[in-house]
Amino acid sequence: MLKNYLIIPWRNINRSKGYAFINIAGLGIGMAASILILIWVQFELSVDRFHEHSDRLYAVWRNGENQGEIFTWDYTPAPYAPALKSQFPEVDEVTRITEWDPLLFTVGEDSFYEEATFTEPGFFKMFSFEAIEGDPSQALADPESIVLTESVAKKLFGEESALGKIVMLENEISLEVKAIIKDLPENTNFPFTVFCSFKKIEQMGWVDDYWGNNSYRTFAMLNERASLDDFNQKFKNFTANNSDFDDITDFLFPFEDLHLYSKFENGQSVGGKIELIRMFGIVSIIVLFIAGINFVNLSTAQSDMRSKEVGIRKLSGAGKGMLISQFLAESTLIVVSAYLFSIVIVSLIFPWFKELIGQNLESPFTQPFFWVLSAVYVLVIGVLAGSYPAFLMSSYRPAIAMKSKLNTKEGFGVKPREVLVVFQFAVVVILISSVWIVRDQMNYVQNRDLGLKKDNLIFHPVTQNMRTNKGALRNELPHHDQESVHQALQWEPMGTMPIGKSPFRRKMEADISRRSISDVFFG
Secondary structure, rough: OOHHHHHHHHHHHHHHHHHHHHHHHHHHHHHHHHHHHHHHHHHHHHHOOOOOOHHHHHEEEEEEEOOOOEEEEEEEEHHHHHHHHHHHOOOEEEEOOOOOOOOOEEOOOOEEOEEEEEEOHHHHHHHHEEEOOHHHHHHOOOOOOEEEEEHHHHHHOOOOEEEOOOEEEEEOOOEEEEEOOOOOOOOOOOOOOOOHHHHHHHHHOOOEEEEEEEEOEEEEEEEEOOHHHHHHHOOOOOOHHHHOOOOOOEEEEHHHOOOOOEEEOOOEEEEEEHHHHHHHHHHHHHHHHHHHHHHHHHHHHOOOOOHHHHHHHHOOOOOHHHHHHHHHHHHHHHHHHHHHHHHHHHHHHHHHHHHHHHHHHHHHHHOOHHHHHHHHHHHHHHHHHHHHHHHHOOOOOOHHHHHOOOOOOOOOOOHHHHHHHHHHHHHHHHHHHHHHHHHHHHHHHHHHHOOOOOOOOOOOOHHHHHHHHHHHHHOOOOOHHHHHHHHOOOOOOOOOOOOOOOOOHHHOOOOOOOOOOHHHOOO
16 A cells, blocks of 8 residues: 555656646745754854853843943953952852954964953853863963864974974964964854963953953853842842942843844844844744645646546545545655755755855754754645645536546635635745845945945055054055055054953053054064
């Protein structure tokens, strides 16, 4: 019996090759588009949720009122983290990180700008980043040490082991490589490739005790018995109790929710990137739904052509259940074929898709999530999309079925296929209109007049050699527009940072307004 359920559908598909191709191709393209969107959705939902202690990790956020409006930010002063650890026994570990512009790292003749942070040993105790050589937590306890990611170690030292080697920071400070870790995964919001010891900036006097200097992000790990709500009640007046800023309140926010829910209004989380993810998730379902409707329409369009087949099989003794099973087997076979076609599309488009979204995604074919999703797609679409045609055609009475002219009205005054076609086109029109509007908005944003000439405009971070040899550099540039060259050489600091993000920006703001980050670091 099972063999017949496979042979008969295959014969029907082989007999109507054009119909089968359109059905398989349409459904396959829809499935491929839906799968690609869901791959991105799954990636976004996984950001920073892979840490071993993710359920105990929290980011410090603070609220302050200004002109009747509550502002929320996640930067803290230098003494914040030590006071947090000492005053609350529920806190197992804390760490501070800096978020500065890229810094220059040099080995011999090779120099690279890297996303670096000054942080503490607690960082690698709290966050699960895999070590290759050395112990990164112990390394950061030494102010003269540095931790490199694998790719940076290879850039600086090639295939040699970087452990124990010396790296120059901004051509002024020598640091010893004490540990090497794997490159941070794509699904983390930490962009760092180099980790320096927070004790180094303390040693050099760049850290002050002023509670109004919001320069560092602080993270805390609570013990397993701690309740977030209870802790936040105690923690609310932490800043007010330790400083003169009695209008600031504090709270811990779950780290694993930071990527998705970091939009705050009136001091409360009101969403964030989760809204975009939900929208794309809905679009993925709609695309799949439209493909399923197209499958149903094409299947029911064949009902007149297959009416005699139904009539003869019923006259031969086939029951309704047997016919339903046959049509479901046929629809499932088409869905499996469409799924295989969608796999080919996904494999071909995936490299381009990664470039489109700007993420180096892991191949979906190596992830259990993908195969679970695939099984669900085949099962659900095969049953749901095939159910209506199967129940419709199996319900024909033999006498009517033999006439080949069927009235498929179901008592509602309209044909169900007509309703599906209208709905399908309505949804497509809405989606196309939305894409058109978004495209026009993006074109406007990208091409609007910025009040400057973008042609031949370049950016390069300021280096010591460039700063001391501006005259020579100016002479090397084209001479036809000396005024523009002169203005261009009135350099700003390398990627000027907003107030509150630089540990020394508040107290040295006027002094560094025309100086590079090297000026501030190394005087």
